[in-house]
Amino acid sequence: MPAVSISRHCCSESTNLENFRALVDEQIIDEIRALSRKIGDLRICHINATASGGGVAELLFRLIPMYRALGLRVDWRIIHGDAEFFRVTKSFHNALQGADFHLTKEVQDEYLRHNELAAEELSEIYDVYIVHDPQPAGLRALKPEARGKWIWRCHIDSSAPNPEAWGFLRPYVEQYDASVFTLESFRPPDLAMKRVAFIAPAIDPYATKNMELPTDLCRKVIADAGIDLNRALILQVARFDPWKDPLGVLAAFRQVQRAKPDVQLAFIGAMAGDDPEGWEILHSMQEETKADDNVHILTNLTGVGSMEVNAFQRGADVIVQKSIREGFGLVVSEALWKAKPVVAGKAGGIPLQFPRGYERFLVTSIDECAARIVQLLDEPAIAAEMGRAGREKIKRDFLLPRLVRDELRLIASLTAG
């Protein structure tokens, strides 16, 4: 089972936990140090389906150098698969979120064949196995001789899974020593396990997408995209995905324009290579806004990357995340960390990220979204106060060290005694 190689010389600022002392409660740092000493002899292995692309791989690329810098013995291994296997596991993924699913003999065979192969290939012995999402979930059952502790880490909202898919996966999952979900509400109702933990994701304040940037640099980047720095800017950063409601954002913006004709909208979306639905949404947004030079639709296909997103988030007046459905919605944490006021859909993990007292900016309709944007533009003191409260909230609950502490706590408690 191939290991993912990560440069031993990684010197991102987030690799060294000490860099976080100035940002988060020092007790978190001290607890991480203590936990690391406690479990420093354990051999730990993360197992997932891909080393590139997707949120899980992105997170592991940040976490593993940090764990190693803490002295932990952490590997990262990948389950092999062909196109057919990934088609099958993608259907499991969607089915855990409630999509239609039909459990054929072929689907079962394909799934088990690759998990058996991975079980054979996994010849190294570990003390703790952390297995991510459905793709390699069968491993634990197929490797009974591996006596370490097994954790299934589910990143999916599986609160109402398709019964056929979950009926197949559940017996495999229930053989783990613990399972972890992002939110309590994501746990499948009938999961019978002694240990179920809930660990929310987090952002890395030192990553390119979140690092401090000089204000004048942010202004130059925004002006270079053709945006007027002297007028208000509304921003949504999201894939061109119906659940992120990009067309709803446009509709809300039209309403805002009626009250404030000068306002501008930037919509930054990443396109994946194989995303026909995304292209369709992008094209209909371009078509609908081609006569309006106050709407700017920007994508990674024309040079917009993490630093540009960072600069736009820092330069925007109001940040919107009008999701109808969300996994967790970390982009809200990114915005609040930059002390920006946010109007966002009441969905998934978004409410959890909001600072107390600002719940009225969680919206469930286009009208409400527009009204809340107008309010924040009209009352800059409230906008600024929400930004400050938001940054404090993210600092306390959604920066990388809190996530690391929660994971180490779970490992320590499972392996104690």
Next chain:
Amino acid sequence: MPAVSISRHCCSESTNLENFRALVDEQIIDEIRALSRKIGDLRICHINATASGGGVAELLFRLIPMYRALGLRVDWRIIHGDAEFFRVTKSFHNALQGADFHLTKEVQDEYLRHNELAAEELSEIYDVYIVHDPQPAGLRALKPEARGKWIWRCHIDSSAPNPEAWGFLRPYVEQYDASVFTLESFRPPDLAMKRVAFIAPAIDPYATKNMELPTDLCRKVIADAGIDLNRALILQVARFDPWKDPLGVLAAFRQVQRAKPDVQLAFIGAMAGDDPEGWEILHSMQEETKADDNVHILTNLTGVGSMEVNAFQRGADVIVQKSIREGFGLVVSEALWKAKPVVAGKAGGIPLQFPRGYERFLVTSIDECAARIVQLLDEPAIAAEMGRAGREKIKRDFLLPRLVRDELRLIASLTAG
């Protein structure tokens, strides 16, 4: 014929020509001002096939706000087309570069039908029409009543065009008052026109991709990608295109590693949505380098945009552009403008951009490429001197004002008297 709307409030630093006084020879600025006064009454129209995607649209988005800020009356219009039309014009594009082409009745009909439609729709009268590339090239012949001056601006290396494709297009092109090619060598040998001009492209030093960035910021961005700041970094920025020879870059890097085991390579490539060949090359590069944590392959699909490219160019020790064939290769100007030493393929417009005395860093083989990289790593004084000379060269010949001056000179000379 729809006009492309560009915000009237664009406040990019490059919109205001005065911002270039500190960068380029002031005579260029003064000449642009004088030419603008001379032709300020003329109505000018740029016509191309798309408002987004591709180098021509990118350039027009920079040039048109600048022209307008100079007081010129410049519009930008788009020729309509459906998928079939763009398939046909794409085949003309490739055929001008020498690819196979078969001129059927259907191809001719499709091409002319859209050009006729565009001619009908173009109801406004202009004094100067600047028509870009093959897609709308038929317009001039199909609009005999439009008495302005017509310029055909070809951005393609058409030095050895497919005879069938060029045989069809040539009579349309020869009805223009002038044609413009990027390089003298790009001119089709049998083109019979009184006025043929050669105008090289240019970079915008104020664009996000080229703007000054603080050194410590560049270092953070590079470290955040997992690269060791204490060891040398080689960089190529190019699409995953066989003519950019990405696998040749890897092979050269392997040779460099034999002399200097510590060296690192970053390859930054943009993926388009519909680019199966690009995906194949990306995957084979990933496969070939998966065991080598000194090779970093980065793309726009994982958050790398113009600012990251800028930061990497500024932070790299040697920049490579190992093209086998090139249009112009402006990425060489981007690198030299940042005062970086460059090892590049002797192809297309690349030699034109090199500072005098450094032609030995133009290479035609993997061995030569590797040897020149090693030499620049071994002799940092030469590397620094090449960077300085390169920056001077770009400052003189390849910044935006020189391009603007050349275009205005052509317009003024065609319309004089």
